Amino acid sequence: MEQVSYLRLQKVRFQRWEEFAKSILQVLPNPIYSTTLLTAVEYLHNISELLFLPQYFLPGKLFDTHPGQNISTELPNNMVSALIILDMNWLLQDIFGVFGNFALSPASGTNKERWHREELAAALNLTNGDVEGALDLLEAFQLVFKTQEGEYVVPGWLKKGGPERSGGCENMRGIGYRWKDCNRGMFSHFLVGRLQIQLICMFGTERCSFWKGGALVVTKAQLRIEVSEDRRNLYLIGGWRLKDAEGDCYHLLEKVGKEVEILLRNEHGQHYEKIHLCPTELRNLTVSSEVAALVGFVRSAGIIEELSGFSFQQILEAEKQNVPLCGKWSMQPWEVLFPQHDTRILSSLGMNCSSRWLEGSTLSTLCSLLDTRSPVELDWKRLGELLGKASNSTITEVEEEARNKGLSPTNLILIKYPVILYQLIQCLTQMDREDCVSAINNMMMQLKDKVENQ
Structure with missing residues (x-):
């Protein structure tokens, strides 16, 4: 004492x-x-x-x-x-009081993402002796974040409303988080602000842009994070255009999703649920925003209606039963997740899993091995005959599509004739393609090791 x-x-x-x-x-x-x-x-x-x-x-x-x-x-x-x-009056009056008052003042209504040290000191009425300690404390409370350039990001002072959605991304996937107790669970500005600070730590200021209640991260793919208008849902909406950016989008969703879940676990007494959003609905959301902007219709930039989605368990059950997902939109399980990147379905079903869920590098290996014409024709053509009794005309169509679009004929055959991995291995064994069988077995062994080491 x-x-x-x-x-x-x-x-x-x-x-x-x-x-x-x-x-x-x-x-x-x-x-x-x-x-x-x-x-x-x-x-x-x-x-x-x-x-x-x-x-x-x-x-x-x-x-x-x-x-x-x-x-x-x-x-x-x-x-x-x-x-x-040690000084509660200073904390409550000189720091929190002034910080909160400025957030409500017209001066903070400008769309300003970054603040210089002198600007922050002036906004908070700090004297020279208080500046370092006050900013240090605000940073510890995750109310401000100091960038590598020496500027500060203040999530609580950001302007409401993000950039318009654009159709530059042809492919979309997303994740939604909502509180199980929908009557009282809401996503606070503080929680979103802490997430925005974590995004800067992960991706840097040059790849991130922020607004009140949301953020946009742009790499080869892009990820939009936003809270619904009623603040009961937090959405991560990813998009990409080029095929080689699909994996980038998956990793963006995974990386940011884990940060969100860490923050949500700290919310005492509340439990959340995670859903995978419907791609069709995400595309419609983008199109409707573009149409509204085109005709000059002024509408809220936020998400008003709750987006639909599916839990992973629902997706897994649909895949087990080989049926579409039930809901407003008729979707197949592989259309909602990332089949070549998300290995959860593959890990759950093992050799009873569809060939649609082959892990990306293993699929590339099979395509490389079977795309090459075999002297005894033990290649993709023979695989098509064994998997789906592909006729000569079908083989010709696949060959032309692969040549015209620069695609792998093996991949086209696997898409056209999906089977469980056990059947695929049987066909490859019948073709004496032990190299392909080994690639699949190695994939399963690596997945097993990954699960055991988690």
Whole structure:
């Protein structure tokens, strides 16, 4: 308690755990364990002598302990990003109060993504002595983010409304998150702001653009993140045009989706559900936005009606039964997921899985091996005969399509005559193509190892 009072006299308004623990240990005659110090801090928190915030924040600045010191200053579970607030009036009035008031003022209504240090200091009425500490604290709370260029992104001050949807992406996939308790579950501006900061950390400022409640990430593919107008749904909508960008879109959705799920798991007392969105509905959403813009119709840039989708379990059951997905739109399971990239169906069904779900590199290997004309005609043509009793005219049609469009004839045959992997291996064995059989077996072994190591 005496050390806390001393820190206040020194005008110390907040500290991270490592810094606080170091300052305490330096003045104690005997070292103590971090759990003992934590108990003391929690007691002071309970009697309102300080505010202890153990989680939810960006990694704090780490401070080296003295060489040879045996007592760890780390919190249990390595929560080294904990904050200790010593001056509550400063936090609530000078920081949060001014920050919140500016967000409501006309001055923050400009579509401004980045702020210079001096601009932030002026907006928050900070004096020279307060600037570094205040901005440091706001960054720890994930209310601002300092870019590598030295500028700041402030999600809470962004203007509402993102760019118009465009039809530059011919292919679309998406993921939706919604709270299971739809009567009270909503996606807060703070949660979306924290996600925006994580996007900058992952992709850099040059690939990201933001608005209030949304973001756009552009690589070879693009990913649009936005909250519905009623704030009950969070959507990740990916799109790509060129075939080689399909995998990029899949990885964008996977990477950002994992960050979303980490944030959602921190929302105590609430549970979310994840759905895979209907591509047809996503394309219609884009088309309707383009038509509205073309005729000059002013409409909300956000998503008003709830988008439909399917849980992974629904998709898996439809694939097992070899039936379309039930819903507003008639969709096949492989049209909703990424067959050559998402290996969950393949891992679940094993050799009973359709050849449509062959992993991408394995499919490329089979195409490379079977596209080449065999001296004894044990190539894609023979595979077509065994899989679907392909006639000479069918073989000719496939050959012409492959030549005209620059496609693999083997891939066209597998699309035309999908079978379970067990049957595919039987046909390849009948053709004495052990090289192809080995490629499929290796794929299954790698999937098994991946599942076991998770």
